[in-house]
Amino acid sequence: MSANTTAIVTISNRLGLHARPAMMLAETAMRFDADISVRRLDQDAGVDAKSIMQLMMLAAVCGTELEFTASGTDADAAMSELTALVKGNFSEDAVDDH
Template identity: 45%
Template sequence: MVCETEVEIKNADGLHMRPAMQFVDLASQFECEVKVSNPQLTVDGKSIMQMTMLAATQGTKLRITAKGRDAEQAVAALSDLLEQKLVEKPTSE
């Protein structure tokens, strides 16, 4: 089964290392292939190095695609993580 959705990065600091790691940790719990793409690049959603290559800032639209046994659950959980749970206040400098 293949399932996909588009999400917008809401985190004021974008998809930096900490939220990217949370995404990878969650994606790794599912028995399916997870790909994340922006208009220029598609990466493995279970690889921290590849996820950081997306350089996704606040407002970036990403497509999450999962293929495999629990693809639907993976896409639902990962999109919820990006749209709801990773919303942080901007860091103060």
């Protein structure tokens, strides 16, 4: 067992974590063996990053801070890909583009 890896990122695309970004996260997360959860910093419970439905239940608008936690042999790789998606605004408009 490897240790947990954690990272906090802020949703910065204008439309927030809607269906397409949620799907990008879930599809990316599913490529890894690691268990990955996502939690809003203002909530206690996290959701499974591999479930689009659960990700949609975060209602993460632009500006929401999310904590990703991954555990497993490929946790570090998973974490860097997932946080890159958020930081890259899921290839959508950032808020200040609008």
